[in-house]
Amino acid sequence: MFRIVSILVAACVATSAWAVEVGERVENFRLLAHTGDSHELYYHSNLDAVVFLVQGNGCPIVRNAAPRFAELRDEFADQKVKFFMLNSNLQDNRASITKEANEFGYDIPILMDDTQIIGESLDLVRTGEVFVVDPKTWKVAYRGALDDRLTYENQKKEASAHYLRDAIANMTAGEPVALASTDSLGCLINFPEKTARASHANISYSKDIAPILADNCVSCHREDGIGPWAMTDYNMVRGFSLMIREVVRTQRMPPWHADPAHGEWANDRSLSDDEVKTLVHWIEAGAPRGEGEDLLANIDHTYSDWNASEELGDPDYIIDIPAMEIPATGVVDYQYHLVDNPIGKDVWVHAAEILPGDRAVLHHTITTFGDIMTEGKYKGELNRKGGLRGYAPGVTSQAYPEGTGTFLPADATIEFQMHYTPVGRATVDESKMGIWVYDEPPTHPIISVFTANPRIKIPPHAANHMETVERTIPKDALLFNLMPHAHFRGKAANFIAKYPDGTEEMLLSVPHYDFNWQTDYQFKEPKFIPAGTTLVQTGWWDNSAQNKANPDPSAEVTWGEQSWEEMLFGAMLFRFLTEEESAQMRAERGMDQQTQEVASAR
Ligand SMILES: *[C@@H]1O[C@H](CO)[C@@H](O)[C@H](O)[C@H]1NC(C)=O
Ligand SMILES: *[C@@H]1O[C@H](CO)[C@@H](O)[C@H](O)[C@H]1NC(C)=O
Ligand SMILES: *[C@@H]1O[C@H](CO)[C@@H](O)[C@H](O)[C@H]1NC(C)=O
Numbered sequence: 001m002f003r004i005v006s007i008l009v010a011a012c013v014a015t016s017a018w019a020v021e022v023g024e025r026v027e028n029f030r031l032l033a034h035t036g037d038s039h040e041l042y043y044h045s046n047l048d049a050v051v052f053l054v055q056g057n058g059c060p061i062v063r064n065a066a067p068r069f070a071e072l073r074d075e076f077a078d079q080k081v082k083f084f085m086l087n088s089n090l091q092d093n094r095a096s097i098t099k100e101a102n103e104f105g106y107d108i109p110i111l112m113d114d115t116q117i118i119g120e121s122l123d124l125v126r127t128g129e130v131f132v133v134d135p136k137t138w139k140v141a142y143r144g145a146l147d148d149r150l151t152y153e154n155q156k157k158e159a160s161a162h163y164l165r166d167a168i169a170n171m172t173a174g175e176p177v178a179l180a181s182t183d184s185l186g187c188l189i190n191f192p193e194k195t196a197r198a199s200h201a202n203i204s205y206s207k208d209i210a211p212i213l214a215d216n217c218v219s220c221h222r223e224d225g226i227g228p229w230a231m232t233d234y235n236m237v238r239g240f241s242l243m244i245r246e247v248v249r250t251q252r253m254p255p256w257h258a259d260p261a262h263g264e265w266a267n268d269r270s271l272s273d274d275e276v277k278t279l280v281h282w283i284e285a286g287a288p289r290g291e292g293e294d295l296l297a298n299i300d301h302t303y304s305d306w307n308a309s310e311e312l313g314d315p316d317y318i319i320d321i322p323a324m325e326i327p328a329t330g331v332v333d334y335q336y337h338l339v340d341n342p343i344g345k346d347v348w349v350h351a352a353e354i355l356p357g358d359r360a361v362l363h364h365t366i367t368t369f370g371d372i373m374t375e376g377k378y379k380g381e382l383n384r385k386g387g388l389r390g391y392a393p394g395v396t397s398q399a400y401p402e403g404t405g406t407f408l409p410a411d412a413t414i415e416f417q418m419h420y421t422p423v424g425r426a427t428v429d430e431s432k433m434g435i436w437v438y439d440e441p442p443t444h445p446i447i448s449v450f451t452a453n454p455r456i457k458i459p460p461h462a463a464n465h466m467e468t469v470e471r472t473i474p475k476d477a478l479l480f481n482l483m484p485h486a487h488f489r490g491k492a493a494n495f496i497a498k499y500p501d502g503t504e505e506m507l508l509s510v511p512h513y514d515f516n517w518q519t520d521y522q523f524k525e526p527k528f529i530p531a532g533t534t535l536v537q538t539g540w541w542d543n544s545a546q547n548k549a550n551p552d553p554s555a556e557v558t559w560g561e562q563s564w565e566e567m568l569f570g571a572m573l574f575r576f577l578t579e580e581e582s583a584q585m586r587a588e589r590g591m592d593q594q595t596q597e598v599a600s601a602r
Helices: 002-013 062-076 094-104 118-121 165-174 197-202 205-216 233-241 241-249 273-284 579-588
Strands: 030-032 038-040 048-056 081-088 110-112 130-134 139-144 317-320 325-328 335-340 347-355 362-372 382-391 404-408 413-420 425-431 432-437 446-452 465-472 475-484 490-498 506-509 520-530 533-540 569-576
Touching: 038 048, 048 062, 048 165, 062 165, 081 165, 094 110, 118 241, 118 273, 130 165, 130 569, 139 165, 197 273, 205 273, 233 241, 241 273, 317 533, 325 413, 347 362, 347 382, 382 413, 413 446, 446 465, 475 490, 475 506
Parallel strands: 048 081, 081 110
Antiparallel strands: 030 038, 048 130, 130 139, 317 432, 325 425, 335 413, 347 404, 347 432, 362 382, 362 413, 446 569, 465 533, 475 520, 475 569, 490 506, 490 533
């Protein structure tokens, strides 16, 4: 994993520019492209070659090489080859990269290495260089110049040697690459942390590392937490340090999947670029203990079972959900438990939270309430009047925004829809629901709006199938939360607001949807949604064999409740504005006053 030796060699041998030499293995990584899509290197394990051009804004060599790079992409379009650009420049950012891409017509995803940790580990030296990774071994099969056309002083009309093309052609023909490295030109990339590598052994575990882990990781990585191992002290962290580096490089951890370019979120779990750099550099320096206290060993690891108790204290009421025996294997159908509201009076619910009995098997819970129908076709079934919060891994905060709540009548019947996934050992799940109520009725009822498109049809083997669903919001409202939902084949999701004045805004983009984390994205500042705004939710699915979670790439997949079926489903939390609030918000934004309600449409 560590290439300390080659780093030292590279530092000593001035002519050897690359630490990742031809024949060395490239570790996996995931990066966002300037276009907002997310790419993981090892996803492409079925290809013959993954090709990179090291891009940097303003570099004439890159600008000159890019058209030929795109030609090669077209030339190999029918082959199993993927082309990327990779930008590790300190001085470039998404806006400037996008500007450069538009100006020079780049239509290849430019992966943005904002923290430089990927470029550092590849020991990139110059923009304009190309390298090719062989997915059979993940080793570098070629690195150097694209061809022999460009020199610093002038350029030939035509190249006489086509190094990159030949290397790719060798690989698609299943031959060894005949010429595996050449000298290359380009603009030097400044990697200040690479020069400063010796000082990384001085990064303080006590002052710098343990606080990052305590703030960002320990709430799950603790005894009885949902993380697979507990960060109980330095020794545990050191033992798992290479794993930490890997999950950070591949963006598996922390589990936060929103593109930071859109929206600000109260429950943002991501690390800052500086935190990522500090953590990775410390690990690459051998994760030294250094001086000082061990914060992790001294943390009070006792947590309340109830997440909302952090804000609201112990629940006012606890409702037992009927126990359920879960077999070791097989499929358990959705369970629907009806429970008479035990509270004994009408209440306004401020927070409702499911406490899973066995987190390993409880996949999700959806809680609704209403009356049992006494006649007709649906006699004995629930006539749903409202919902309380559900459960899914990754959904943490359950309190409704202050001043909003849900009215739960004394005579309501509560339905718990429980979805269980057997995990190889038999168990009994005894989940509970905690309920916190307002003493005085809140000023606004909370409105849950759901989107669902039951007509989705995902063709066999489709790697990037897209479908949409939309809802129009009939009255001026504040939007608090957005939650996209799909199953094993879910790949990406976003929500776009189409405002009545014709403008559009990306409210949330989740370029790498992860079924294991059902995150409810909570706006830092509630979003004003004028009446007549249409919220468009788009989902993408990966039904190819490259999606490791895909149970059957040959299946045509349609809507269904089980995880091997699919959903295009979304949950949003609103409250409507009063006339005065609406008048004020519109005045602040220079908008016309709302005159009438807009018809709600699907
Ligand atoms: C492999 O590369 C060499 C030059 O490096 C080239 O002459 C040869 O044609 C290539 N093989 C294929 C199958 O393209
Ligand atoms: C590391 O810290 C020690 C002690 O403070 C200091 O003497 C040394 O110069 C530092 N090393 C680097 C490379 O910064
Ligand atoms: C409770 O939820 C908050 C907000 O989402 C989160 O920051 C915190 O870590 C959670 N606490 C536990 C014990 O899970």
